Amino acid sequence: MTTNCSFTEVDSLMKSLELAIYVPIFVCGLVLNILALVVFCVLLRKWTESTIYMTNLALMDLLLLLLLPFKMHATIHHWAAHHRILCSFLESLYFVGMYGSVYTIACIAVDRWLAICHPFRAKQLRSPRAALGTCILVWVMVLGGTSPIYSFRTAEKGSFHCFHSFSDQGWRQEVIGCLLGFGFVGPALVLVVCSAQSIGTLRQSGQESPKSRACVRTIYSSLCAFLVPFTPSHLGILLQFLVHRCVIEDCVAKTRISLFLQVAMSLANITCCLDAVCYYFITREVRTSKQTFNLRRSRSISQKRATTSTSEL
Numbered sequence: 203m204t205t206n207c208s209f210t211e212v213d214s215l216m217k218s219l220e221l222a223i224y225v226p227i228f229v230c231g232l233v234l235n236i237l238a239l240v241v242f243c244v245l246l247r248k249w250t251e252s253t254i255y256m257t258n259l260a261l262m263d264l265l266l267l268l269l270l271p272f273k274m275h276a277t278i279h280h281w282a283a284h285h286r287i288l289c290s291f292l293e294s295l296y297f298v299g300m301y302g303s304v305y306t307i308a309c310i311a312v313d314r315w316l317a318i319c320h321p322f323r324a325k326q327l328r329s330p331r332a333a334l335g336t337c338i339l340v341w342v343m344v345l346g347g348t349s350p351i352y353s354f355r356t357a358e359k360g361s362f363h364c365f366h367s368f369s370d371q372g373w374r375q376e377v378i379g380c381l382l383g384f385g386f387v388g389p390a391l392v393l394v395v396c397s398a399q400s401i402g403t404l405r406q407s408g409q410e411s412p413k414s415r416a417c418v419r420t421i422y423s424s425l426c427a428f429l430v431p432f433t434p435s436h437l438g439i440l441l442q443f444l445v446h447r448c449v450i451e452d453c454v455a456k457t458r459i460s461l462f463l464q465v466a467m468s469l470a471n472i473t474c475c476l477d478a479v480c481y482y483f484i485t486r487e488v489r490t491s492k493q494t495f496n497l498r499r500s501r502s503i504s505q506k507r508a509t510t511s512t513s514e515l
Contacts, residue, residue, distance in 0.1 A: 207453040211457075212457055212461045215461070216461070216468075220464070224270050225274075227471050227474060227475060228267055231263060231267045231471075231475050231478075232264075234474075234478040235260045235263045235474060238256065238260045239257065239264075242257045242485075246485070249330050251332075252313070252420075252484050254330055254333040255310045255333055256481055258302075259303060259306045259307065259477055259480070260481070262298075262299050262303045262306055263477055265295060265299035266296065266471060266474055267471075270471065272292050272364070273296070273364075276364035276365045277363075277365075280361035280362060281362055281363070283360055283361065285364070286362070289362075290351055290354070291352075293351050293364070293365060294348045298345055298348050300470065302340055302341065303473055303477070304386070304389050304428070305344065305389060306337070306340055307393060308392045308393050308428075309337075310424055310480075311393045311396040311397055311400075311421070312392065312396055313328060313333065314397075314417065314420070315396035315397075315399060318400045319399050347385075354372035373442075373443055373446040375443075375447075378439065378440075378443045381439065382439065382440060385436070386433075386436040389428075390429070390433075397421045397425055400417070401418060419483045420483040420484060423476075423479040423482075424480055427473055427477050427480055430473075431471070431473040432473070435463075435467050435469070438459070438466040441462070441463065442460070445459055
């Protein structure tokens, strides 16, 4: 893209702004996701469909978080030309973590929808093994889908900014179309439709049990963890695509779009912290299920003892 606009002020502002965004997200997200893995893998010791999906989501978030120090370094420093392959590898992993989170949240919504809206069919389709297979499929899909990133780095010699300034090849119509369609719009529609139907079914049933309330909270937290960070960032990608296609030519608009995109992409990493809300409600739900199971078991034992005592009399 050729332009006479100067983005010096935007780049200078983002050097300090990105650090101010990344540091608290990195610290907070790292602590929360490590705690989540400890809870799911050590404390709960119950591998349900929900805990498997949440463990996978925590792993995706950790992958995203571990790449933030490289992004912070690339914000301030230029990388040497011979680091282009390393940069492409890190960029690919970054988008694996981001869109792996997108698809995992969508899978959680579908899993909930099956369990709530189609309980009889869910007995055949839902299982811990099926959830594990779905998570593996998500990893394969995002690893394959992010492989074209290796061709987005310009072949020019000299130093460069990693995680910034993709070549025009990365802004091709088919690339951005797939990114927006399969990376955001498709999963967002699945999430919203499944969530709306699940909440509607729970409210129509008239059940106000602790488990149903926990389900509703989990659904709302998943919506928040998806729409809040990813909607602005993909809107910024669409606007920047229009700039590259020369649909938007005003210099002031270009600089504002560049700033908006970089800020939105930086704030999109907050999903690593927002997912912790989902972890909290899932943990409460599993504990509620345990308590309900133990209560029913104790009642069953008491009834059997009472029956036995009556028969002996």
